[in-house]
Amino acid sequence: xxxxxxxxxxxVLFAIGVYGVIARKNAVLVxxxxxxxxxxxxxxxxxxxxxxxxDAAGHTFALYIIAVAAAEVGVGLALVLLVYRNRRSxxxxxxxxMKG
Amino acid sequence: xxxxxxxxxxxxxxxxxxxxxxxxALRVVTxxxxxxxxxxLVLVLAGAAAQYIILSAEFVAVTQVLVYIGAVTVLxxxxxxxxxxxxxxxxxxxxxxxxLGIPVALLVLGTLVYxxxxxxxxxKVVDNPGDVPNVPVQAIxxxxxxxxLLPFWALSFVLLAALVGAIVLARKD
Numbered sequence: 476x477x478x479x480x481x482x483x484x485x486x487v488l489f490a491i492g493v494y495g496v497i498a499r500k501n502a503v504l505v506x507x508x509x510x511x512x513x514x515x516x517x518x519x520x521x522x523x524x525x526x527x528x529x530d531a532a533g534h535t536f537a538l539y540i541i542a543v544a545a546a547e548v549g550v551g552l553a554l555v556l557l558v559y560r561n562r563r564s565x566x567x568x569x570x571x572x573m574k575g
Numbered sequence: 576x577x578x579x580x581x582x583x584x585x586x587x588x589x590x591x592x593x594x595x596x597x598x599x600a601l602r603v604v605t606x607x608x609x610x611x612x613x614x615x616l617v618l619v620l621a622g623a624a625a626q627y628i629i630l631s632a633e634f635v636a637v638t639q640v641l642v643y644i645g646a647v648t649v650l651x652x653x654x655x656x657x658x659x660x661x662x663x664x665x666x667x668x669x670x671x672x673x674x675l676g677i678p679v680a681l682l683v684l685g686t687l688v689y690x691x692x693x694x695x696x697x698x699k700v701v702d703n704p705g706d707v708p709n710v711p712v713q714a715i716x717x718x719x720x721x722x723x724l725l726p727f728w729a730l731s732f733v734l735l736a737a738l739v740g741a742i743v744l745a746r747k748d
Contacts, residue, residue: 476582476589476700481626482691484593488600488619490684495604497676501668503609503654507616510647511600514623517639521632525700529631529708531718537635538719541642542730546737548647552654553744559658560747568670 481522489515502555502565506548513544582704585629592629596622607668609659613651620644630700634712 488511495508517537524533559565599618606612620643627636701707719727 476585476629477695478698478700479691479695480586480589480593481630481700482695483688484596484626486684486687486691487597489687490680491597491600491604493683494676494680497679498604498669498673500670500673501609503651503658504604504612504668506654507603507612507651510616510643511603511619514620514643517635518623518626521627521630521635522700524632524710525630525708526698529710529714531710531714532723534632534635534710534715535718535723537632538638538715539723539726539730541635541638543733545642545647546734548650549741550737550744552650553741555654556657557744565658566667 478522478526481518485515485518485522487515488512488518500566500568502558502567503552505567506551506555509551510544510548513540516540582701582707589626589629592622592625596626609655609668610652613648613655616651617644617648620648631707631709634710634715 492508492511492515495511496505499505499508517540520533520537520540524530524537527533555565558570562569596619599615599622602615603612603619606615620639624636624639624644627633627639
């Protein structure tokens with residue numbers, strides 16, 4: 476097992492997630508793309524943990540990232556729900572009040 | 576690459592699961608149906624759990640299944656249900672200038688691939704195929720509650736704030 480095969484898989488997932496964040500209009504789909512990006516990061520952390528002789532610190536921070544991602548999805552979907560309730564739409568390109 | 580680096584079975588498993596994950600991720604960002612995108616995301620998350628098991632991180636893999644597949648996917652499906660009347664196909668899931676995402680993503684991917692290959696080249700995860708290190712759960716808990724206790728506390732406050740914030744945002748006054 477090369478360490479690069481896991482890192483390159485993480486890079487591919489990261490790039491796909493970046494594409495999804497830019498291309499998608501639906502806010503729920505943008506949140507899903509952010510999950511792809513966070514998973515790519517976790518893959519790197521676990522690969523490096525094994526490369527450093529089974530370092531438990533890598534696993535610890537992967538677990539922390541999983542917890543932060545869960546919190547982020549909870550707050551993100553609450554925000555999406557609020558936007559939907561106020562505007563009956565979650566299309567992100569219609570939220571332009573902050574444009575001068 | 577397969578024969579030279581040892582651990583042939585692990586490499587074959589990696590290839591199959593990695594292909595599955597990339598196809599699933601592409602379907603997440605191209606699917607015309609939000610529910611289908613959520614279900615393709617489950618495939619990617621399950622593939623990530625399988626990769627963690629290949630990398631001998633069993634506890635992280637189990638947590639991935641519990642938290643991501645068990646909880647986050649259900650949250651996504653609930654979010655879809657509560658924010659959209661129709662669950663079928665939708666035409667307007669992409670931005671007007673969605674094509675701008677392709678060069679940006681390719682640029683990110685190209686940079687990452689170049690840097691990774693330049694830096695790590697043919698480095699192996701384990702030098703000797705015989706001694707893949709085992710990380711016991713006890714070592715992870717020691718790591719969480721001894722050197723990384725402060726981030727653990729911070730994380731507890733983040734979760735508390737997220738819980739309270741989600742309730743405050745989502746409740747009807």
